[in-house]
Amino acid sequence: MSKPPTENMARSTKQRTAILELLESDDAFRSAQDLHAILRESGSKIGLTTVYRTLQAFADAGMVDVMRLPGGDHLYRLCGAEEHHHHLVCRSCGKTVEVAGPTVERWAGKVAAEHGFTDVGHTLELHGLCASCSK
Amino acid sequence: MSKPPTENMARSTKQRTAILELLESDDAFRSAQDLHAILRESGSKIGLTTVYRTLQAFADAGMVDVMRLPGGDHLYRLCGAEEHHHHLVCRSCGKTVEVAGPTVERWAGKVAAEHGFTDVGHTLELHGLCASCSK
DNA sequence: CCTAGAGATGACAATCATTGTCAACACCTA
DNA sequence: TAGGTGTTGACAATGATTGTCATCTCTAGG
Secondary structure, three states, X not given: OOOOOOOOOOOOOHHHHHHHHHHHOOOEOEEHHHHHHHHHHOOOOOOHHHHHHHHHXXXXXOOEEEEEOOOXXXXXXXXXXXXXXXXXXXXXXXXXXXXXOHXXXXXXXXXXXXXXXXXXXXXXXXXXXXXXXXX | OOOOOOOOOXXXXXXXXXXXXXXXOOOEOEEHHHHXXXXXXXXXXXXXXXXXXXXXXXXXXXXXXXXXXXXXOEEEEEOOOOOOOEEEEEOOXXXXXXXXXXXXXXXXXXXXXXXXXEEEEEEEEEEEEOHHHHO
């Protein structure tokens, strides 16, 4: 993928700026609803629809990582890396570590080939308790 | 886990039998809604609520595998293996192959340890085009 | 065989994140 | 500064899943 980061965002608005700043100040995954609530508490009049659309645009542009909760909710997090990677998330505090998984990529390709599958992609997530929350 | 397959199912009813038979006759993942629709077409008067509850019970009992679609929907499939495993699913026809991933398990444990995480679990899914659908 | 009661069912309402709609608005360039 | 175009936001709609509760049906005991 080589999309320019702004492909889906022709303009710069205060709403987008606000969302971006909020994401920059937090390194855990947040839901659209959470972000919207936080912005409203901060005095912003931003609409929920806008938060959803903006986050999707960010995601399409590769500016944020998207993750799905068991319940099906979407969580977003700022992400600079262009590279393919996975996440190790603390299920207690939400702290997230980005992890490269060349081993897994190779394994996935091999297994897929063995079964005659082509054009194979994968989703992988690790969740546990971080060092602090383990105590 | 060593739950008996019937832990959450004290009784045997025609509804459960019907769902089980339907699952046995199909080796692809199906949604609760799909199964319900099929059963209704077959003349059954089964309720949607019952299909959901039964599938959940089956899942709790470890009799079926559960998978989540990008949209957040739940898909179910009969599964005999007690062992932990992953799925290689054809995104065209739904054909599914169960895959053991000792390599991945080991990798996950190592990565988690490196970052001080404990009690780590993971979710992994492979999706591509099967041999037939690749043509 | 009959009966009681715990477990199971199903119609319906409720939930809730997400998406669609569309008129009003704000950004940016000329 | 003006205008057109991308954006916004209030609101309705969607759709899968879950909650509720009166009714039903297994199944064991008599």
